Amino acid sequence: MLGDYPIKGRRAAEISASIESAVGAGELNPGQLLPPMRELADRLGVNPNTVAAAYRTLRERGVIETAGRRGSRVRSAPATTSREFIRLDVPEGVRDVASGNPDPALLPPLAPAFAAAAAQSDRRPVLYGDAPVEPELARAARAELDADGVPAGPVAVTSGALDAVERVLTAHLRPGDTVAVEDPGWGSLVDLVPALGLRTVPVGLDDDGPLPEDVRRALADGARALIVTDRAQNPTGAAVSAPRARALRSVLEQYPATLLVEDDHGHGIVDLPLHPLAGVTHHWAFVRSVAKAYGPDLRLAVLTGDAVTLDRVGGRQRLGPGWLSWITQRAVLRLWADGAVDARAVARSYGRRRDGLIEALARRGIVAHGRSGMNVWVPVRDETGAVARLLHAGWAVAPGARFRMSAPPGVRITVSTLTADEIELLADTVAAAVGPAPVRRYV
Numbered sequence: 307m308l309g310d311y312p313i314k315g316r317r318a319a320e321i322s323a324s325i326e327s328a329v330g331a332g333e334l335n336p337g338q339l340l341p342p343m344r345e346l347a348d349r350l351g352v353n354p355n356t357v358a359a360a361y362r363t364l365r366e367r368g369v370i371e372t373a374g375r376r377g378s379r380v381r382s383a384p385a386t387t388s389r390e391f392i393r394l395d396v397p398e399g400v401r402d403v404a405s406g407n408p409d410p411a412l413l414p415p416l417a418p419a420f421a422a423a424a425a426q427s428d429r430r431p432v433l434y435g436d437a438p439v440e441p442e443l444a445r446a447a448r449a450e451l452d453a454d455g456v457p458a459g460p461v462a463v464t465s466g467a468l469d470a471v472e473r474v475l476t477a478h479l480r481p482g483d484t485v486a487v488e489d490p491g492w493g494s495l496v497d498l499v500p501a502l503g504l505r506t507v508p509v510g511l512d513d514d515g516p517l518p519e520d521v522r523r524a525l526a527d528g529a530r531a532l533i534v535t536d537r538a539q540n541p542t543g544a545a546v547s548a549p550r551a552r553a554l555r556s557v558l559e560q561y562p563a564t565l566l567v568e569d570d571h572g573h574g575i576v577d578l579p580l581h582p583l584a585g586v587t588h589h590w591a592f593v594r595s596v597a598k599a600y601g602p603d604l605r606l607a608v609l610t611g612d613a614v615t616l617d618r619v620g621g622r623q624r625l626g627p628g629w630l631s632w633i634t635q636r637a638v639l640r641l642w643a644d645g646a647v648d649a650r651a652v653a654r655s656y657g658r659r660r661d662g663l664i665e666a667l668a669r670r671g672i673v674a675h676g677r678s679g680m681n682v683w684v685p686v687r688d689e690t691g692a693v694a695r696l697l698h699a700g701w702a703v704a705p706g707a708r709f710r711m712s713a714p715p716g717v718r719i720t721v722s723t724l725t726a727d728e729i730e731l732l733a734d735t736v737a738a739a740v741g742p743a744p745v746r747r748y749v
Contacts, residue, residue, distance in 0.1 A: 318359035366481040368500030404704040409722040414646035423636035438629035457585035460616040467595040477618035486524035490709035515546035531565035538572025538679025541718035545678040551581035566590040574599025577653035659721040666733035680722040689715035695739035
């Protein structure tokens with residue numbers, strides 16, 4: 307069953323570490339069945355309760371899953387490995403439209419802002435005991451949040467959006483709790499939830515955001531948290547519309563104990579208005595990262611939420627990293643103050659490329675989605691075949707398996723660096739590779 311790989315250990319911690327190491331090394335594959343607990347206990351000469359404890363640890367770590375009498379097996383996307391490995395190695399000469407990165411030409415220069423921030427820190431060094439958030443940055447961020455209708459709340463700064471989401475989830479949830487997650491959705495988030503020992507339940511979506519009935523069903527079935535992308539949803543480009551926001555708020559009003567986490571993924575790169583859901587439930591968090599508009603390497607996200615949530619997040623930060631460098635915070639503040647990014651111009655640039663590709667595909671009978679942001683989602687019948695044929699034709703696209711749980715197959719095309727001359731050529735190639743797709747929502 308396990309080939310030649312010997313599971314080792316006498317204690318539960320040793321056995322679980324042995325299995326997790328094998329999964330990480332690729333010696334145990336996603337979906338592979340593990341030995342029954344009594345069988346493994348006999349092989350190792352230990353009590354079955356020891357193996358049961360090891361398996362329980364692995365379940366809580368998101369490495370394996372158990373389905374009653376069908377036994378335990380490695381998860382299809384185990385936390386020990388990442389969906390980042392479900393990607394193509396782009397050969398030389400192949401056009402990469404799979405990366406999900408912003409257009410470097412639309413990112414602002416960082417050197418002047420960091421030089422100014424460093425000089426400011428030279429004049430007034432940040433020392434232990436100082437506030438974790440630069441006060442001027444907190445004021446500027448809070449003013450923008452107020453203007454967009456996000457409820458009042460304290461402001462924290464984290465190392466990117468995923469760091470913020472992780473801190474919020476661990477502030478309220480415990481292993482075994484269920485989190486409702488968009489499907490298809492952000493691959494890193496779909497990996498993170500089981501890595502925290504939490505269970506995921508997929509929620510379908512369309513161009514206007516999560517489907518209210520799917521959300522209602524997930525919450526009625528016991529999901530304790532819901533994660534929603536407000537704009538430029540990855541990978542579909544969905545953006546929560548005003549009617550959809552009202553419908554979702556109506557659902558959440560019936561489940562006020564739900565932990566709501568909103569990720570405004572498109573902040574700074576979209577021109578669609580924000581329709582926040584925050585404030586309906588007792589506990590909520592709202593995240594904005596600078597990655598897409600100012601560069602992924604800045605690693606800064608602004609987080610706000612209810613007082614209890616932010617207090618718990620802040621307390622845990624103090625016990626860990628303490629704070630995110632004020633030099634980085636001041637550099638971002640300088641970029642904001644200088645108007646280094648023209649959000650409307652960036653949105654128009656991505657919009658021309660995104661809409662151009664969607665319209666070109668429509669003329670060829672191909673259904674595609676992308677209401678906002680820098681990605682286009684194309685439903686396909688045969689995902690593996692479509693990716694392979696496109697690669698053979700000189701185009702690397704992202705396989706939908708990186709983003710899906712139970713949603714139908716698809717591929718993601720990042721349009722951020724697509725030129726006008728490439729749009730028709732890519733549309734021709736996609737049409738030849740996938741053929742007309744059935745008209746359906748991506749749930």
